[in-house]
Amino acid sequence: MKEVHIKNSVKFMRMEQGKLTQGELAQKVGVTRQTMNLIEAQKYNPTIKVCLLIASSLNTSIEKLFWIEEDEV
Amino acid sequence: MKEVHIKNSVKFMRMEQGKLTQGELAQKVGVTRQTMNLIEAQKYNPTIKVCLLIASSLNTSIEKLFWIEEDEV
DNA sequence: ATATATTGTAACATATATTTTACTTTTGTC
DNA sequence: GACAAAAGTAAAATATATGTTACAATATAT
Numbered sequence: 001m002k003e004v005h006i007k008n009s010v011k012f013m014r015m016e017q018g019k020l021t022q023g024e025l026a027q028k029v030g031v032t033r034q035t036m037n038l039i040e041a042q043k044y045n046p047t048i049k050v051c052l053l054i055a056s057s058l059n060t061s062i063e064k065l066f067w068i069e070e071d072e073v
Numbered sequence: 074m075k076e077v078h079i080k081n082s083v084k085f086m087r088m089e090q091g092k093l094t095q096g097e098l099a100q101k102v103g104v105t106r107q108t109m110n111l112i113e114a115q116k117y118n119p120t121i122k123v124c125l126l127i128a129s130s131l132n133t134s135i136e137k138l139f140w141i142e143e144d145e146v
Numbered sequence: 147a148t149a150t151a152t153t154g155t156a157a158c159a160t161a162t163a164t165t166t167t168a169c170t171t172t173t174g175t176c
Numbered sequence: 177g178a179c180a181a182a183a184g185t186a187a188a189a190t191a192t193a194t195g196t197t198a199c200a201a202t203a204t205a206t
Binding site for chain 2: 001002004006029030031045046047048049050051052053056061062063066067068
């Protein structure tokens, strides 16, 4: 697998959208709070299904939530 | 996990973009041809990393490639 | 019709996403 | 400061994405 880093703005977006709590977002998406925590901490690489459900739950697009981290300056 | 179906247009997009072969796309992304085959056949739920790399390889957006299948008519 | 490239699959192994349970740390409120 | 809510984290179990190998089916060209 190609070596790239994926970044996300899930936590930031969650804070904006009505101040959802981490657990509440997890519940809307249908994953555990721990899974959501790890995703927000960018500790791993979630599946497209979870990502699309997060985007839907936060009324935003997957584009704005997840992107490939380009090379350092 | 919430019960939704994820659909994609990877095969369609690949056909358009310079008629890449399945194996060639797999190689650009850095997965095996079998994995790409299963993704195109919508047999499972790839990771966001693979999806972003496919989008990048096909010069398109992840939005246009993957979406939640809405309820049947 | 016969080669050849490409695609579809299947069984098994491996890596890792996700869950479960539980505890600690931080943050906010009184 | 005390208390509660929310967030961070960790170990072990489970589910599943991905790799490996191999072969069958289909398409494409000659």
